[in-house]
Amino acid sequence: xxxxxxxxxxxxxxxxxxxxxxxxxxxxxxxxxxxxxxxxxxxxxxxxxxxxxxxxxxxxxxxxxxxxxxxxxxxxxxxxxxxxxxxxxxxxxxxxxxxxxxxxxxxxxxxxxxxxxxxxxxxxxxxxxxxxxxxxxxxxxxxxxxxxxxxxxxxxxxxxxxxxxxxxxxxxxxxxxxxxxxxxxxxxxxxxxxxxxxxxxxxxxxxxxxxxx
Amino acid sequence: xxxxxxxxxxxxxxxxxxxxxxxxxxxxxxxxxxxxxxxxxxxxxxxxxxxxxxxxxxxxxxxxxxxxxxxxxxxxxxxxxxxxxxxxxxxxxxxxxxxxxxxxxxxxxxxxxxxxxxxxxxxxxxxxxxxxxxxxxxxxxxxxxxxxxxxxxxxxxxxxxxxxxxxxxxxxxxxxxxxxxxxxxxxxxxxxxxxxxxxxxxxxxxxxxxxxxxxxxxxxxxxxxxxxxx
Numbered sequence: 462x463x464x465x466x467x468x469x470x471x472x473x474x475x476x477x478x479x480x481x482x483x484x485x486x487x488x489x490x491x492x493x494x495x496x497x498x499x500x501x502x503x504x505x506x507x508x509x510x511x512x513x514x515x516x517x518x519x520x521x522x523x524x525x526x527x528x529x530x531x532x533x534x535x536x537x538x539x540x541x542x543x544x545x546x547x548x549x550x551x552x553x554x555x556x557x558x559x560x561x562x563x564x565x566x567x568x569x570x571x572x573x574x575x576x577x578x579x580x581x582x583x584x585x586x587x588x589x590x591x592x593x594x595x596x597x598x599x600x601x602x603x604x605x606x607x608x609x610x611x612x613x614x615x616x617x618x619x620x621x622x623x624x625x626x627x628x629x630x631x632x633x634x635x636x637x638x639x640x641x642x643x644x645x646x647x648x649x650x651x652x653x654x655x656x657x658x659x660x661x662x663x664x665x666x667x668x669x670x671x672x673x674x
Numbered sequence: 675x676x677x678x679x680x681x682x683x684x685x686x687x688x689x690x691x692x693x694x695x696x697x698x699x700x701x702x703x704x705x706x707x708x709x710x711x712x713x714x715x716x717x718x719x720x721x722x723x724x725x726x727x728x729x730x731x732x733x734x735x736x737x738x739x740x741x742x743x744x745x746x747x748x749x750x751x752x753x754x755x756x757x758x759x760x761x762x763x764x765x766x767x768x769x770x771x772x773x774x775x776x777x778x779x780x781x782x783x784x785x786x787x788x789x790x791x792x793x794x795x796x797x798x799x800x801x802x803x804x805x806x807x808x809x810x811x812x813x814x815x816x817x818x819x820x821x822x823x824x825x826x827x828x829x830x831x832x833x834x835x836x837x838x839x840x841x842x843x844x845x846x847x848x849x850x851x852x853x854x855x856x857x858x859x860x861x862x863x864x865x866x867x868x869x870x871x872x873x874x875x876x877x878x879x880x881x882x883x884x885x886x887x888x889x890x891x892x893x894x895x896x897x898x899x900x901x902x903x904x
Contacts, residue, residue, distance in 0.1 A: 527697070535695060539702050540702060544705070546706050547705060550710055551709065554716040619813075640813055
């Protein structure tokens with residue numbers, strides 16, 4: 462009972478850090494680099510992707526015994542594309558401004574390899590409950606990663622955070638950070654930090670193992 | 675269910691593949707139609723509000739607007755349906771014509787740029803400007819929406835019609851930043867050369883088409899039947 466509960470939590474938590482889609486699996490780079498020029502864009506993109514990830518994971522998991530292997534890719538893509546279309550309408554209904562700033566990238570969620578990857582590797586083989594946890598975990602991990610990149614790019618590139626001006630007029634903005642190349646710089650910086658932390662973690666684990674043996 | 679049973683039983687029957695694809699297609703169609711139906715009215719409301727706010731921004735003097743279209747014989751009549759690039763006449767509280775708001779479109783650096791500008795009949799000039807839709811480079815091309823010296827061009831950008839002709843007296847052109855000497859020139863932005871030139875071209879083309887037509891018909895709208903109806 463307890464063991465099962467721990468592993469369910471793990472299903473959710475793994476997407477946040479150990480198997481973070483952006484910083485560890487390095488999936489979904491197109492939106493992660495393209496729409497992370499401001500924090501609000503990154504957050505919206507992350508939430509939209511989470512929604513599609515969760516809904517398509519649930520649908521694929523629920524229909525997994527109904528979808529034969531031969532038809533799985535076409536079925537998954539059809540399900541994912543339908544939820545993306547739905548998200549596109551929903552964002553337009555919430556705010557046209559937001560929809561304008563995300564441009565073509567909402568439609569491109571369809572081809573985010575993270576979503577098809579989770580449908581194929583996880584949801585099609587696991588129960589509904591586990592797929593929900595996996596989708597939520599991966600979605601939150603993706604959103605947080607995008608937000609981190611977006612926060613750095615917006616602060617340096619525009620001198621603002623969520624549109625709020627942070628610095629006096631004398632602050633010279635780093636325009637490069639809001640340009641596509643800035644996405645690579647911010648991404649590289651975070652990858653460096655995450656990998657360094659992971660290496661430290663692994664080294665510490667090794668030391669404790671040696672100490673105990 | 676098992677009406678189709680091939681001679682040699684394959685691992686997966688054709689029927690189950692067919693059933694899965696068609697079934698999922700039907701479910702997806704249902705989902706899309708449901709969401710579309712649920713959001714359609716909200717989306718069109720948003721679009722209308724967005725356009726109304728933009729009009730109020732470029733022509734603040736207008737208290738009410740009428741959408742108009744140009745007929746084939748060169749007359750302006752009230753629009754019955756929404757054209758791709760709508761044009762509006764703005765009236766103040768006394769139903770006096772104060773100006774026109776024109777939508778225009780043209781190629782920018784990345785993609786089409788869609789703009790809205792206001793023409794004042796009294797000043798013979800463009801007196802307001804706003805970018806409705808653009809995908810210009812953030813931090814460079816998109817500065818046409820934020821740069822104060824660039825926006826200042828449209829406080830009064832000369833668009834006088836050549837008397838007796840159907841064009842502007844002087845073409846609207848974008849010049850290099852700091853080199854504006856004439857009232858019909860747009861002071862460009864260094865680092866956003868292509869976008870600021872594109873704005874100049876879009877305005878020049880649209881104003882050459884619309885301003886002469888608006889001027890020719892303007893007397894008809896001042897205290898005319900059309901305004902009287904309102």
